[in-house]
Amino acid sequence: MCEPLGFLGLTKRAGKLAAGEDGVLAALQAGKVRLLLLAADAGENTVRRMELRSQGRLPILYLESDKAALGAALGWEQCAAAAVTDLGMALAFAQKMAEADPRHAPVLEALTEKRDKIAHRKAVKPGKHSRPGK
Numbered sequence: 001m002c003e004p005l006g007f008l009g010l011t012k013r014a015g016k017l018a019a020g021e022d023g024v025l026a027a028l029q030a031g032k033v034r035l036l037l038l039a040a041d042a043g044e045n046t047v048r049r050m051e052l053r054s055q056g057r058l059p060i061l062y063l064e065s066d067k068a069a070l071g072a073a074l075g076w077e078q079c080a081a082a083a084v085t086d087l088g089m090a091l092a093f094a095q096k097m098a099e100a101d102p103r104h105a106p107v108l109e110a111l112t113e114k115r116d117k118i119a120h121r122k123a124v125k126p127g128k129h130s131r132p133g134k
Helices: 003-013 020-030 044-054 067-074 087-100 102-123
Strands: 017-019 035-038 060-062 081-084
Touching: 003 017, 003 067, 003 081, 003 087, 017 020, 020 044, 020 081, 035 044, 035 087, 044 060, 060 087, 060 102, 081 087, 087 102
Parallel strands: 035 060
Antiparallel strands: 017 081, 035 081
């Protein structure tokens, strides 16, 4: 198992990972997914279903690892799809994947932009500013 996939076990133990097609679809429907992971040998229908449900607004990381390797990282026999539900964990995993293979850098950039937007939104909340002159 490659080292970045080992990080997914930690993410699972932290409760920040949805695994398996049904778990990922439920997390997508709830709007909790920050990063979608698909195994290299995931079926066409699975890949298509995940891409359609993510509606192009989520970064999808297409792994070079097969279902057996992804499943082994999660303590399962096989797993075609997984979703990281925490932005910090998603950023850390994408960082590890980008270091291992520069082709994953666009996913890291998309997650970094998302983090920056959230940070900016939290910093500028309506009604939280002091009024000038008071």
